[in-house]
Amino acid sequence: MIIDLARIIIRFKAYWALIKGLREFIEDYPFDEIAIKAIKGRDAVYPFGEVATYGSAILGSGVYDRRGFPRIKTLDNSIILLPPAFTPRRLEKMTELLREPTFMDVNLEDSLGGFKVSMPIVVGSMGSTTVASRFSLDIARAAAKAGIVMGIGENVAAVRGYSRRYTRGHPSFKERLMAYLTNVDKYGGVIIQQNVEDAYDELWNRVYSDKDVEPYIEEGLIGFEIKMGQGAKPGLGGVIKIPKEEAIRLKAKYHFEIDPEKIRAKYITRYSVPGTYTEDILRGMIRFMKTAYPRARIWIKLGPYRDVDRAISIAHEEGAHAVVIDGKEGGTGMAPSVAMKDLGYPTIVALKKIHDARKLGITNISLLLAGRLYNGSHVVKAIALGASGAYMARPFLMAAMVKGERGVLNYIEAVKEEMQMLISALGKYGIKEVNTEDVAALDRDVAEMLGISYVYSSSF
Template identity: 25%
Template sequence: MFWVILGAGLVVLALAGILVWWSIPWLSRRMIHHLLTRPMSDTWAELYLSMRSTPPVDFLYSSLRANTGDKVIRPLGSARPAHGLDDLAFVPAQLARRPVLETEPVELAVTLGRHRPRPLTFSMPLFLSGMAYGLALTKEARLALATASGEARIPLNSGQGPFLTEERALAYRYILQFGRWDWNRDPDILRQADMIEIQVGQGAMPGNAVIATPGEVGPEIKRLMRLGPDQAPIIHADLYLTRPDEPAALRDVVDYLRQIHPEVPIALKMGAGNELERDLDVALDAGVDVIVIDGTEGATGNAPITLSDHFGIPSLMALVRAERHLRITHTRDDVDLVISGGFREPGDFLKAYALGADAVGIGTIAMFALAHYQITEAVPLYPPTDLVFYRANPRIPLDVEKAARGLSNFLESCRTEMTIAIRTMGHTSVHQLNPQDLSSLDPEIARITGVRYAGHPWAHQSPATPGQKPSEKAPHGIRKAGGLHRAR
């Protein structure tokens, strides 16, 4: 019986194959005739052209809007292309300038708020950006970030969430955000910060209110925020000191924080917009020590896509404009300049430093490093972010030890590669980096940044910063500490 069934099956398959082979030419002719003679709206061509004019992601957004009638939230920043750092390349030191021997030590440590009694010094020009407990990340993710901060000796930013005593104890240095919300205003909490960052906006959500529903956060979050069971966390649109309906001037907020914690730097965090220079002037007049700018690539866990995709300017443009404005106003030595939003790997960090940043904040890439050792527990059924994003009812618990190890390894790898890159440029310190260590692969980016265009011979171009000369060269062609734009 088995052989009869097998033989019958083979005959059926053979007949089916013959039928398919015979019908393919006929079906092809019919489909092509149908496609070329009927109205486009009656054929599959309309679907193809619709997908060209309306990308699948926009179709997804429209479907979500049509389904709920509510705003569409997308984490991890904008997917729209922006002027980035990929059009810049480092200039290697080989003969005209000599590279540094691999045995030479390289200085990566940086300091923010250097005019304060307790400046913020850390081991390399990186820090972990604000990603709020409860409003963005789980408690386990925050503790893993803090553990990696301690191991890498870089600061951790609290974000907009409630203060966690455990993460403060684990972090190497702690940046506490003070902003447009009611929690974390206790002077005892503020005095535990190594730097206080006044938050007026960020790249994906520049200066707008965020109102969660009571069910979006659990009892512990509400307890730390000092909210009742039916109260919702609210991040208001503007700064205030006592009442949300009575906005306060930035200078008043700075003065208030100085009275509470006079020794540490006071920073300002804002999203980058085309009125950047005017915003900078307000910050300078208020007397902040550090200015943190988040480009439009900056991400958050709960940004409406209209704000994320259609507001602000890219990090590269924001950094160049801010650094230039500080020099023009002769305030570059008064404040430190920090950039965040879209930075992913060591080359990005060093390019930002060469263009004038004193440090770079990272967020999204740090979350992926946290998820590394457990990513197979999420995919393919869930996205990797399920391991770190806060939900009142979490689906996949994050292992703090594994997550911290993944991020610590990532940061150590970045430290190693930055050291190699700095030696390859002929330097022994990150502070020696300057625009002449870069060339631009795109004429427009060269014009925006003032970096020399790689398509023309070096000798035929003017320096990146008109009116300023390269610093003296030390033996073997190594530039002395202190770039073209810094006084240290």
């Protein structure tokens, strides 16, 4: 009987090993990726399932691999803040206030990209995707009331209409713009992206000559943003799914793999081109903008490009107001899975590019960091290493989805308090006082890359 039981146990373990081997193969090998491609064809290029479909998904490159281990180094797992025991700046603040200072005394006001802001965070330019469009007015009103800069992304006017709504339930471009401008007080500003297709409609000319916008241009509240790329799909243009009737309306301007009039489908994928740039083209664009729109701030948004240092130098030399570098973790409404996984470098490397530019003496231009930034710690770390501020989008969108305009305001207030607490803990009371002495690395490579202390070294 014991022998029979032993045989059963051994046989069970053998079968279990076979099942386990199959399970490990399915989990370890990209079986699901191949299967989805076999089922859906070119639609499987994008990471949408049956639940997280286009319009409801908010995407970005993952920071963990299939087994849950960190895939890339981030501001979270590689950099820490270092508070000191001795705080002479706190003593100075105490003398100034005639009392012990608290974190609430930390001043976050700054100048960012030509705008006066209440704190150095920016609502990154979100385009015409369904989810961004539906919550755009809540975000615009909240950002204006909070005194932070907001961007309006590419294709909004072309897809959603300039002043009249093209699609039911989706605000027009001008509705987004005026929702912000009519709620702004003494801080803030709006930056407006224009891509190749927007340029066909002369969007910037239309805004600059709009009588309703003129008073705000005169106040210095309008900026134009050249979109040279983004973190989620650097080197590729914007892409969204739109209803067939819209695709037919837009087919002369945008690119479609199949003629919308020759396909039976409810929704069709619309592609924008990424634009073509050389050093001379970028210089020429900035010079043209300074001549054609002298009262507008000039911003440039870059993806995680290998030659980003040259773009920063050109922007600085030609007098642009701000450059944004979006790391590969940056959010998007729609991007190919392979692009999010394999194109570009992580946000922490984008921060290194900013840090390098500062060491070269490029100081009179705002350099902003973007890519999976969402809390006060991220902003303080970025600023300590040379960034002027943080450029974020998904957090504002999620906050609006949870609680509308009030949710966005609550989120901004929470990030503000986190920043004040951390800067106060560093013994400082102004956002501009934070620097490299306040940070250290948990990773030797990151320490060497950024030229900061490695906490596990014998010399620390």
